[in-house]
Structure formats: structure tokens, C-alpha cells
Amino acid sequence: MDDVSSLDRKVEGGPGPIQRTVLHDTIVSHLRDMIIEGILEPGMRLHEGQLGEQLGVSRTPLREAIKFLASEGLVELVPSRGAIVKRFSGKDVQDMLIVLRTLEELAGKLACQLGSDAEIAQVRALHDEMIRCYQAGDRLQYYKLNQAIHTAIAKLSKNASLAEMQQMLQTRLKRIRFIGHEGPEKWAAAVAEHEEMIAALEARDEARLSEVLGRHLANAWERVRSAI
């Protein structure tokens, strides 16, 4: 799956201050992905020796990454027994969705006020692309764009904390939604809600966007509850 070469120090270029090699971030990302994709199942122990060998790093930076993820809420630290992948109950998921709903309702309102036309157009572009994936039946790509749209709207609020909290909850829910394969009719409903969201955003209709986002996330619970 992951071997040594895949974890070579990542060097990021691009605009802004020159980013540098950060093994820490790489390990964190990899572990996060492994948890979301279910390679590391809930309740499973994070074996330092084994994982480190698999990723091609020693235990020290690996342990640091695990501590980081623990603070993020994806992993649970058990004294003298290392770390296990956090397991979320149905109520946990429901609770997270309630909070996420509240945050996105707020983000929606702010996005209508503070998002530039260009930024909103970018969200629309993501949406159009997502629709293409829906029509093509590409669930994985659809799913990723879906998340990207919610993240983008949160970002339009221009409120870093809000975007951060939204991202955190979304990440924790990723694995759940990843497995929550809804049927065609529920999927269609979700797409319809997204259409409505984008329309409200383009019309800068705060109340409507907030309402749709709220409804969308309330329905999200209905869509995944069976999968828990």
C-alpha cells in the first residue's frame, strides 16, 4: 500500500512563502487517509512498529503524528496501550451532524454577504463538475466534489475559525459518509438540494441558503443512519 518511497519528503512550491519539507504533515495526511478509507478500522490499534515500517519512518515522527490526530479527534490515546482508531456511535454521528448543520447555516449566511462573484462562480463550477460525476455515476468523485463544495462555502464566510470547525467535523464524518452508500432516490434528493443551494448562493439569498443547508444536513442524517 504505502512504501518508503511514497513518503519521501514532500516539497511544496507555488505562490506565497516557500513551503519546505515536512515529513510530519505527510505522515498525518497518510494516517488520516488510511482512517477515512477504512484501511485502519475503528477500534483498531495503531501499531507503532508495524505502521512505521509500512510508512518507512521511525517511531518518533509517527508518534508525533498520532498525537496530532488524537487532538484532531480521529484517534484515541490509551495510556500504556498506544492509540486506537476512534469509534463513533450513532449518537456521536447525529451530534456531529447537528453541530455541522448549525455551522453551515451560519457559513451560508456569511457566504452570501461576503463571497465575491468570482468565488461564487468557482463554487458553481465545482457544482457543475459534481453534476457531471453524478450523471456518470462516479460516486467517489461525486463524493469528493460534494465535500469540496461544502468546504468552499465555509471558506466564503471569510471566518477562519468557522471554516476550521466545519472542516474538522467534515473530516470526522468522512469515513461514515464514505460508507453511507445511499440508494438512487436519496442520491437524487441530495443532488436536488445541492442545486437549490447553488441557486440560493448565486442569488445571495441568505435565508434560503441557510435553510437549504440546514435541510441538507438534516437529511444527511437520514441518509447515513441506516449505515451506522
Next chain:
Amino acid sequence: MDDVSSLDRKVEGGPGPIQRTVLHDTIVSHLRDMIIEGILEPGMRLHEGQLGEQLGVSRTPLREAIKFLASEGLVELVPSRGAIVKRFSGKDVQDMLIVLRTLEELAGKLACQLGSDAEIAQVRALHDEMIRCYQAGDRLQYYKLNQAIHTAIAKLSKNASLAEMQQMLQTRLKRIRFIGHEGPEKWAAAVAEHEEMIAALEARDEARLSEVLGRHLANAWERVRSAI
């Protein structure tokens, strides 16, 4: 300030599963306190060698604690240059308060629905104690009880994620509020708002509690903005 002996492995007893020695948690708590109390000022570098010696631990667990705090948002990681205490701008604080407000409004509603009479009585007890501190002019203790009340209400929502996010934001804001020494009239206003909060909670008046909490946090920004 902190020497070796103060960091001896903490063993927690009490009810529930027996907690065990956790140096990690101890270091995290100490660093958090040092940041909140301003011993480690914003922008200041977290010197691993020096800090480790001061706390009486080696760099390894210290670094793990720093990574944990980085994920928590109190510290910023700078590649090849260690970690610095995160500095929050005025807008950052305002943004955090907006999110906190939204979360506490939700928590207030849920608390009215789900809090038991006994739990509400406990909040009332905290409040009465806080009033005593107010009358005695004990700002530090007042401040701590104030936070405890907000935390307690969040907990009454019976929503772990909500309580966690509230706690996270409150922690990040602690240092700001800690220095935000408002004058007597503003202080009195804050106390009055708290009185109203408790009354609404006891009456299980969702709308009113939510409204007061929202107003309280909106005013909080007015109270601290000058201190930024």
C-alpha cells in the same frame, strides 16, 4: 516556576475506569496553562531544550505535546524552526466569538430540553458562587467560574461534539479574556446577563436563554476589543 517534581507522573483515581499515569497529558496541560497565562507570549518560540529542562522531561514527549497543541490551535508549527505560540488578530478573536456565539445559542436550547433539574441546580450553584466572587472583587476566581458555567451549559446539551467545540474555542479565547480587564460598569453588565441566563435556564425558556447567550457573547466582543 515549574520544576521536575511538579511533573511527576500524575495518577488519577476516582470513579469510572481507573486512569493511569500519563505524562503526555501533564505536559499538555502545563503548556496550555503557560500559554493562557501569558508566560509563553504569542509569537514566542517554544524552545525544546530549554522548555524540556524547565519541565523536567526530555524533548521526545515534549515534542509530542507540542504537536498535540498545534492540532488544538494554540501553537503553530514552522518547519525546521519548531513551534511558536499562535498569535490571534482582532478579526480572529471576533470570528471565534461569532462561532462561539452560534454554538452556545444551540447549546442553550438543548440544555433547556435535556438538562435535568439536578444539573441545572449545579449550574445555579456555580452562578451563586460566581456572584460571591464578583461581590468580593475576586476577578480571577470570578473568571474561572464564569468559564465553568459556560462549559457546564454546553455539557447540558448532551452533545459531545458541541461541548468539545465550545471548549476548544473557549480555550483559545482564554488568554484574550484573561487580559481583557473590563471596567466596573461592563463587569456589572456581564453579571446581569449571567443572572438572566440562569433564570432562563431554570425556567427552561429555550428562546430566552439562546437570546441571552447570544447577546452575552456579542457584548463579549465589545468588552475585549479594546484589549486587542
Next chain:
DNA sequence: CTTTTATATTCTGTATGCAGCATTTTACAT
């Protein structure tokens, strides 16, 4: 005297080693 370059020092990032706790396996008794 200022600027630049070279050197020295300091600190971070990572690997490794060791002690102690947890768990598993094995031996023994019932």
C-alpha cells in the same frame, strides 16, 4: 563604517536504545 562572506554555534528533525508495562504463551495444579 557598512556590507558581505565564512565560520561556529544552536536548535530542530529523526533514528535508536532501554526500561517498564501489557499481553500472550507455557507450565502446572486441580
Next chain:
DNA sequence: ATGTAAAATGCTGCATACAGAATATAAAAG
């Protein structure tokens, strides 16, 4: 055969060691 005790194994938690980057200091040139 089953339950218990003891030894053995494996893993975590922490400390230390070392390499390389960053910064500070000193020397040299303009």
C-alpha cells in the same frame, strides 16, 4: 480438561544520539 500461575514475548513511553538546517558570530572586502 480447565483454571491458574509464571515465564516469555511484544509493545509503549521516554531518553539519548546524531545529522542537517537555521541562526548567530566573526572575519574580510568594499
